[in-house]
Structures are given as C-alpha cells and as structure tokens.
Amino acid sequence: MAKVLMIQADKCTGCRNCELACSAFHEGRFRPRLSRVHAYTWEREGLSVPMMCQQCEDAPCVAVCPTGAMHRNKAENSVDWNKNTCIRCRMCTIACPFGNAVYDSESNAIIKCDLCSGDPECVKFCPNEALTFLEGTIAVRARKKAYAAKFKEVS
Amino acid sequence: MFGWTGTILRVDLSSGKILKESLDPGLAKTYIGARGLGARIIVNEVDPTADPLGPANKLIFAAGPLTGTYAPSCGRYDVVTKGPLNGTIAGSNSGGSFGPELKYAGYDLLIIEGKAAKPSYIWIEDAKVEIRSAEHLWGKNVPDVTDAIRAETDDEAKVACIGPAGENLVLFACIMNEMHRAAGRTGVGAVMGSKNLKAVAVSGSGSVVAADPDAFKQAVMKARRKIQANPVGGKGLKAYGTDVLVNILNSVGSLPTRNSRDAYFPTADKVGGETLSANNLIRPKGCFSCIISCGRVSRVTDPKFEGLGEGPEYETAWAFGPACGIDNLDAVLKANFLCNELGLDTVTMGSTIACAMDMFENGILTLKDTGGLALNFGNADAIVELTKQTAYKEGLGAKLALGSYRFAKSFGHPEYSMTAKKQEMPAYDPRAVQGIGLQYATDNRGGDHVRGYTIAVEVLGNPVKMDQYATKGKAELVKTFQDLTAALDSSGACLFTTFGIGADELAEMLSAATGVPYSTAEFMKIGERIWNMERLWNLKSGLSAKDDTLPERLLKTPIVTGPSKGRVSELGTMLPEYYEIRGWDKNGVPMAAKLKQLSLAGA
Structure with missing residues (x-):
C-alpha cells in the first residue's frame, strides 16, 4: 500500500525546517514563499500548523x-x-x-506538494515528527494510539 | 553572492533618506556577518564617546550568512549599537523569523541612523522601503503593536518592535520580534526608542542561495545528527527548556540567591524546568530553522497571575525567582509575560528588583521610597508590580528603570548592585564557578554569559569537564569560548548548537554556504579579531582595566550555605593570565603584535 504524509500539528514547533527543505529540494534555493508546505504560527496562542496538499x-x-x-x-x-x-x-x-x-x-x-516522488524531503528535515510518511493503515493507528495514550496519563 | 544577500539597507530617520549599498565581499569574509559585521560598522561610523541615546548613535539589525538557510538552529540576527546601560559596543541577538525574513527581502544588514521627528516605523517589502508614521501606535504593548502593524502591512510580516519600556527609554529595554523573541540585553530597545522608532516590519519573498548546495546539505545533515545525538541539544532542552538549569546549578551551589547573599536556594526546584513542564508547559517552540526547540509556550491559570505566553528561560526564572528569594513559578511567569509585552530585559529587571529588596531589608530603602510596598525577599506580588512601574517609570520604577547600578548608587550604595560594567550578571555565581567570573569581568558588553559560556565545560561537562572551583586553565577556556562565540554569533548560529557541534562544523557549513573557504583556525581567528575590535572600541569609549572586575561581594564575602559554602571569586588570580593569553598588556590594552596578527593594526 502506498504511504501517506501525516501532519500532526500538535507536535509542530513552528521552526519551518519543512519549508526550507522543500524549497531547497524543488527550487535549489532557500525560498519559503515557494515551498509546497507552510507552517503558520499564531503567536498569541503559541500554536503552529503545517499546511500542504493532502x-x-x-x-x-x-x-x-x-x-x-x-x-x-x-x-x-x-x-x-x-x-x-x-x-x-x-x-x-x-x-x-x-x-x-x-x-x-x-x-x-x-x-x-508532489511528495518528492515518494520520498518527501520535509519529513526528513522535520525535527519533531510533526510530519511523518507512513503506510496508510499504520498512519491511522499511530495517530489513534497517540491520543489513546492520553487516557493512560489521566488514569 | 552566496549565503549573503550582498546588500545593506541604510535608513536615515532624520532626513528620511533610504539607501541600498553593496556589501563589500572583503569585509563580509573578514567579519562574517551579524555581530561581527555589525560591530565593524559601528567601529567605523560611531564615535565611541557618542551619547548612546543621541542621534549620532546607530542601530544595526544584522543577519548572518547562515541565517535563512536550513543550517540547524542558525536563523538568528544581532542588534548592534552603543548600549545605553553601560556605553559599551553592545548588542543582543534574537531568534524567531525576523532575521531570515530580512534576508528574503534582500538585505544582510539594516543600518538605522539619526532620529525621526515623530514616532515612526519602517516597512520593508522586498525592494520597497517606507518610513511610516507610528503616532497611532505609540504606547501600545508588543503584541498589540505587532497585530496593528500586520493589519496595515501584511498579516505574515515579521515585526521587531519596542514596547512602552523602549519608548520611555528604560535603560534595559529590549527589542521584541514575533511577540516573544527578544534581543534582550544591554538596552537596545532604548536606543530604538530614542530614535522615535517603534518598529521594523519586514516581508520578504526572495531567497538565500548556497554556493555548493550538495556540500551544504551534507554539512547540515552532519551537524543535525551531532546536535540530535547530544543529550542536551537533542533531548534535554526540548523536554525542559533552559529552565532545566535551575536544579543543576543549585545542586552545584552556584545559584545566586537573594541578590547573591548566598548561592544555594533550598526550594529552587519549584521554579525549575521539571516543575514548569509538569505544571505550565503547553508545548515546546522552535525559532526559525531550529531543531532544538528550547522555547516554552506556557500558561498560568491562577487568576492572580493569569496569562499565556512564552518562557521562562533559565535566566528569567532565576532573576524573578531565587535572586529575589521567590519560589512561586506562577508569579515568575507573570513577570516574564509582562516583560515580553512591555519590552524589558528579564535578567536586568529581576536582578534590579533583587538589589532593591536587599537594600530594603538592610534599611537603605524605606516604605516611603517604595510607595508602601514591603520589598522583602520572597514578595511575589512585588516583582509583578515593579515590572509594570519600571516600564512606565512610575513610582519606584522611575529609578529601577536605570538598572541596579545607577539605582543603588542613587541611594549611596552601589555595592548592592550585582553588575559587571553596570550590566546585571546572569544566573551563575562566580564564587562557585571560577571561569564564568572571569567571563563576566572581561565581557565586552558587561555582565553576560552567552558570549563566553564556560558553564558548558565547568558545570555541564560539554564537550569536556573542568573543575568548577579551579582557576587553572580558566583564562584559556574563557578566551576560547569568547572567540568561538564571536564567530558563531556572526554566522547566525544559536549558541545552543554548541551542544553538539563546534567550530569545525560551523566553518564547514559556512564554507559551503558562502563559497569562501573557512578553516576552523580561520573561523576562530575571526572570532578573536571581533573580540579585540570590540575591546579597542570600548577602551576608546572610556573603559579601562579597572572596569574588568566584579562586585566586592563576590570577591570578598564567602558563600554562606550549600555545596559551595565558603567560596569567593578568585578573579585576581585569573585576570593577569587572561591578559597575557590575549596578547594584551597589564592594563588590558591589546599590544601591537596581536593587532598585527589579527589585521587590526591602526584600528
């Protein structure tokens, strides 16, 4: 089964390494405006969300x-x-x-985003696992389990 | 050019003239960028005896050649100027996205001159540069002015601004970018305020290009792996932030407590990184291109200290915490949030309050002076109240706004000020860690740890461990860290990259990014050149060897409790050796041979 690129915004720190990796790979230069992924940050709330083609x-x-x-x-x-x-x-x-x-x-x-022909550069550069490239079924399970684990913390 | 954009933007606020100049490749090569290049321009263009808050002073925003690339945690910029707190060639560096955005707009450096007739801000949108009125923005705090400027420019613009503290010329006002990132120290925000400049907003659509993209990528991947494999750079800072240092420094008896009356605080854990992570942390945050993520998004829900923001750093937790005899993390966070909103340096603010508390407990300050506020150590309400008063220069704040040295001196007791060259020292007690004392005493911007972070070696054992109490070898250690950091700052790197990499990796990334071959030796020599250049300028400004000292309390009064009980700073043992290793005479003046070796002859 083909892999999917999974975004977990709660893990994003807003560092924008994804944008740099993307523009370097596709454009041969560091130009975030031309990146296929953008991490937007809401500074008052301290929240960052990566956005890219799904x-x-x-x-x-x-x-x-x-x-x-x-x-x-x-x-x-x-x-x-x-x-x-x-x-x-x-x-x-x-x-x-x-x-x-x-x-x-x-x-x-x-x-x-074209998934870099099956080997996404942004995933390699994301230091926080906010972007991961996983088997479709595995991706769903991993995400479910991450949230399920929260119950363990409060039990 | 590669790495560099090749263009300097110069804005004269007096005349309104805006110039774009070519960056001299020779100068770029010799001083790298950011701190080094900024300092070189200040040395060339600003009279060392100029009034820091007068129109003759200049304010430089300077990015490095690695800024804007994916070199890990290398997206920083420096603000360089003559500092109002102590008159040195000062400056402060900051992360976030402001530095990279300046480069994407097409500029390595922005030089601001003169003084605007009315409150103004500078709006840079690639080649288009405007000086706009900020009369409607004057008085606004940092988040509000950031939002307001975005509403009238670009909602993704990166905004570096001052809060009310900078407008009111508080001598330790900082410049904030993206609301929470601070060019915090030496009072750079007051210089901005003195120029009637409320903010600089930038939107850049351009790019930064590496000379050899493949070699650069390889060097970057290598550096990333090393930082990620380091226990501090790879895991510790993300999990607990810099505040993790509270318990570490306390455990080695080096946590300055109650204005350095002691160096051990029994309940320090309550303001440490572990407690922060358990009680207040929402999530870690990273600056542009950062893989370390030491930033803290934190929340306080107690209605008394309620707030949401970023922090605290270790220095902040210490300054508002143990330095003031306080172990209430919610209060510390509230004071931190206020400093960010009002634009104040947390280290100097907290330490200045600690100084006032010490004077109050000794009867030098009375309730009449404090407006009825019982300024005893441990008064958590006081740090919040006095932070507000200071930003607006109200009540006791009018005097606190001058920093602890002038504050204590105005009451006839400068000995209560825990400063080196009139700038408050950070959270490491020089009686318990000998090298850091020598660093404080000799730093070109006064009491400061980040331009010679010997704690890495003396306490953390990174990359090697030295005995914290020993003086032997510390002069050499201090010199090495000072030179390394001067070059590191100039490249755009964050100091924390040294938890994993050093001059080898930085020189390798710089070479591939710029196409200029930097060897490790050349990189270190550039750092030494910058250090000596800053020193020469400071000497011309009126400083001398007698200023390379520490407060008498640290030299003569032993630590009372904890693991370092009985210790004092042995600065006198280390300083002559330091001068000698530096190639300076016994008066701390760089000698001709050293200047020749560094190509600074005639400087």
Missing part, C-alpha cells in the same frame, strides 16, 4: 481540471500535476478547499 482521494483540483493535467496517481496514492498538458487556467487553485495548490507566475507553474 493528496485527496476525491480531489476537487482533479475534478475541475479541463485537460487532465492534474490527475490521480493510484500507485503512489498522490495527486500529480503534468506541466506539459496544463493550460495554466489555475482552476485547481480555486477548487482546492485548503489553498494548498497555488500558481507561481515567475516559474509559470502550479506549486503543490
């Missing part, structure tokens, strides 16, 4: 794409973008309910 099973960006450039890759459990067949209508950026696909005019490209 590779939806029933993806609005795929459904809205008129050319099939945005398409589902069943083998990798990902949503992939084909720059050659894309007409840059940017409908996908409108359709994504999370804002996780954006258009960059400089490179004339749709910027969204």
Whole structure:
C-alpha cells in the first residue's frame, strides 16, 4: 500500500525546517514563499500548523481540471500535476478547499506538494515528527494510539 | 553572492533618506556577518564617546550568512549599537523569523541612523522601503503593536518592535520580534526608542542561495545528527527548556540567591524546568530553522497571575525567582509575560528588583521610597508590580528603570548592585564557578554569559569537564569560548548548537554556504579579531582595566550555605593570565603584535 504524509500539528514547533527543505529540494534555493508546505504560527496562542496538499482521494483540483493535467496517481496514492498538458487556467487553485495548490507566475507553474516522488524531503528535515510518511493503515493507528495514550496519563 | 544577500539597507530617520549599498565581499569574509559585521560598522561610523541615546548613535539589525538557510538552529540576527546601560559596543541577538525574513527581502544588514521627528516605523517589502508614521501606535504593548502593524502591512510580516519600556527609554529595554523573541540585553530597545522608532516590519519573498548546495546539505545533515545525538541539544532542552538549569546549578551551589547573599536556594526546584513542564508547559517552540526547540509556550491559570505566553528561560526564572528569594513559578511567569509585552530585559529587571529588596531589608530603602510596598525577599506580588512601574517609570520604577547600578548608587550604595560594567550578571555565581567570573569581568558588553559560556565545560561537562572551583586553565577556556562565540554569533548560529557541534562544523557549513573557504583556525581567528575590535572600541569609549572586575561581594564575602559554602571569586588570580593569553598588556590594552596578527593594526 502506498504511504501517506501525516501532519500532526500538535507536535509542530513552528521552526519551518519543512519549508526550507522543500524549497531547497524543488527550487535549489532557500525560498519559503515557494515551498509546497507552510507552517503558520499564531503567536498569541503559541500554536503552529503545517499546511500542504493532502493528496485527496476525491480531489476537487482533479475534478475541475479541463485537460487532465492534474490527475490521480493510484500507485503512489498522490495527486500529480503534468506541466506539459496544463493550460495554466489555475482552476485547481480555486477548487482546492485548503489553498494548498497555488500558481507561481515567475516559474509559470502550479506549486503543490508532489511528495518528492515518494520520498518527501520535509519529513526528513522535520525535527519533531510533526510530519511523518507512513503506510496508510499504520498512519491511522499511530495517530489513534497517540491520543489513546492520553487516557493512560489521566488514569 | 552566496549565503549573503550582498546588500545593506541604510535608513536615515532624520532626513528620511533610504539607501541600498553593496556589501563589500572583503569585509563580509573578514567579519562574517551579524555581530561581527555589525560591530565593524559601528567601529567605523560611531564615535565611541557618542551619547548612546543621541542621534549620532546607530542601530544595526544584522543577519548572518547562515541565517535563512536550513543550517540547524542558525536563523538568528544581532542588534548592534552603543548600549545605553553601560556605553559599551553592545548588542543582543534574537531568534524567531525576523532575521531570515530580512534576508528574503534582500538585505544582510539594516543600518538605522539619526532620529525621526515623530514616532515612526519602517516597512520593508522586498525592494520597497517606507518610513511610516507610528503616532497611532505609540504606547501600545508588543503584541498589540505587532497585530496593528500586520493589519496595515501584511498579516505574515515579521515585526521587531519596542514596547512602552523602549519608548520611555528604560535603560534595559529590549527589542521584541514575533511577540516573544527578544534581543534582550544591554538596552537596545532604548536606543530604538530614542530614535522615535517603534518598529521594523519586514516581508520578504526572495531567497538565500548556497554556493555548493550538495556540500551544504551534507554539512547540515552532519551537524543535525551531532546536535540530535547530544543529550542536551537533542533531548534535554526540548523536554525542559533552559529552565532545566535551575536544579543543576543549585545542586552545584552556584545559584545566586537573594541578590547573591548566598548561592544555594533550598526550594529552587519549584521554579525549575521539571516543575514548569509538569505544571505550565503547553508545548515546546522552535525559532526559525531550529531543531532544538528550547522555547516554552506556557500558561498560568491562577487568576492572580493569569496569562499565556512564552518562557521562562533559565535566566528569567532565576532573576524573578531565587535572586529575589521567590519560589512561586506562577508569579515568575507573570513577570516574564509582562516583560515580553512591555519590552524589558528579564535578567536586568529581576536582578534590579533583587538589589532593591536587599537594600530594603538592610534599611537603605524605606516604605516611603517604595510607595508602601514591603520589598522583602520572597514578595511575589512585588516583582509583578515593579515590572509594570519600571516600564512606565512610575513610582519606584522611575529609578529601577536605570538598572541596579545607577539605582543603588542613587541611594549611596552601589555595592548592592550585582553588575559587571553596570550590566546585571546572569544566573551563575562566580564564587562557585571560577571561569564564568572571569567571563563576566572581561565581557565586552558587561555582565553576560552567552558570549563566553564556560558553564558548558565547568558545570555541564560539554564537550569536556573542568573543575568548577579551579582557576587553572580558566583564562584559556574563557578566551576560547569568547572567540568561538564571536564567530558563531556572526554566522547566525544559536549558541545552543554548541551542544553538539563546534567550530569545525560551523566553518564547514559556512564554507559551503558562502563559497569562501573557512578553516576552523580561520573561523576562530575571526572570532578573536571581533573580540579585540570590540575591546579597542570600548577602551576608546572610556573603559579601562579597572572596569574588568566584579562586585566586592563576590570577591570578598564567602558563600554562606550549600555545596559551595565558603567560596569567593578568585578573579585576581585569573585576570593577569587572561591578559597575557590575549596578547594584551597589564592594563588590558591589546599590544601591537596581536593587532598585527589579527589585521587590526591602526584600528
């Protein structure tokens, strides 16, 4: 079974190593604005949340794409973008309910997470396991157990 | 350029003139960046005898070449200026995302000159730079001004600002960025206030590029592995924050207690990192590119001290805690939150209150002076009340705002001030840890631990352990740490990276990032150059060897209880050796041969 990239916001410290790793890998430079992942911090509350493409099973960006450039890759459990067949209508950026696909005019490209072709760089650089890349079933179990463990603490 | 952006932004608040200058590659190579490059510009452009709060002083925000890259925990910037607390070439460094954002906007350094006619703030959006009115923002605290500026610029802008304390020229006001990160020491916030500058807001869409991306990545991965494998860098600081040091320092009899009347506090555990984690910690927080995550998001629910914010660091927990004879962590946190909101240095604030308490208990301060506040050691309400009064210079706060040295002197008793070069010393007792005393006495910005953290070796055993009570070898240790830290600060690295890596790894990352080959030896030599340059400037400002000293209490009055009972600082034994190792004469003046060796001749 293909792996999924799991976000655990409660473990995020807001360090943005993910953004640096992503932009270095994809753009060859440290440019957080062009990262496929962004960790947003609410300073008053001391809370950080990483945001990135969730590779939806029933993806609005795929459904809205008129050319099939945005398409589902069943083998990798990902949503992939084909720059050659894309007409840059940017409908996908409108359709994504999370804002996780954006258009960059400089490179004339749709910027969204592509899981680094199956070996996500952000996961390697996250020092807090806020981003992990796990087998789908394992991912669900790990998360459940983490919350279940809270009951152990209060028992 | 690689690593560096290659551009310096210069803003003259008097004339409104905004200039973009090219960074001289030779200077960049010789001083690296951040603290070193900032100091070099101050030395060149500011008269050492200038009034720190006058328009002739300059205020520099300086990032390093590693700032903005994924070099682990290397996203820092320095504020460099002539400090108002003690007149030295001062400065303070801070984390968060402000330094990286300045670089993404296209600048290594921002030099601020002159004085604005009215309250102002600087808004930098890549190439676009504006001086805007801050008249409607004057008086606002740090979180409120941060939100207000974001509302009128960019909601993701990084904002470095002062609170009411900086506006009111409290001599130890700090500059805060992203609400909770502080360029805390030496009073840099007062310099900003003296220029009528409320804030600098930055939004950068650009990038930082490494000269050799593959070599850089390899060097970074190696450094990460070493830090993560270190018990302090990899686990301890994330689990307990720097506040974990309370119990460690207390257990070795080096926790300055009740204004250094003692160095052991029996109930210290109540304000330590373990208690903090159990009772108040919401989650750890990391600065930009940090893998250590020592930041603490903390909450207090007791209505009396209620609040949510960040902290405390070890120094803060100590300054408002044992230094004041207090073991109420909720009160300590409340005072910490107030300092962050009002823009005050927690170390100097707490230590100055401790000094006042000591004077009150000895009858030098009376209820008339304190406005009816019983300033006995252990009064937890007092630290909260006096912090507020200080920021607004109300009541006793008007005098506390001058720091403990001027405060105690105004009552005719400067000996109550636990300062070196008029800056309050941090949370390590020089009677119990000999090397740190020499560090305090010789530091170029006065009482300070982070520019020569010998505690790593003398107490924590990182990377090797030396006897804390010994004086032998401490002069060499102090020099090595001072030089290393000067170069480390200049690269953009956090001091805590030294819990895992050292000059070897930093030089390797710098070389790959900038394309300038830095050997370990060259890296250390740059640190020594920066240290000597700062020293020369301080001497020109009027300081001399007689200022390389410690309060008489630490030199003559032995510790009363605890593991270090009976000890005093043996500074007099170490100082001459230190001068000699430094290549300075017996008056502490760098000799010609040393200056030539460091290419500082004629400086």
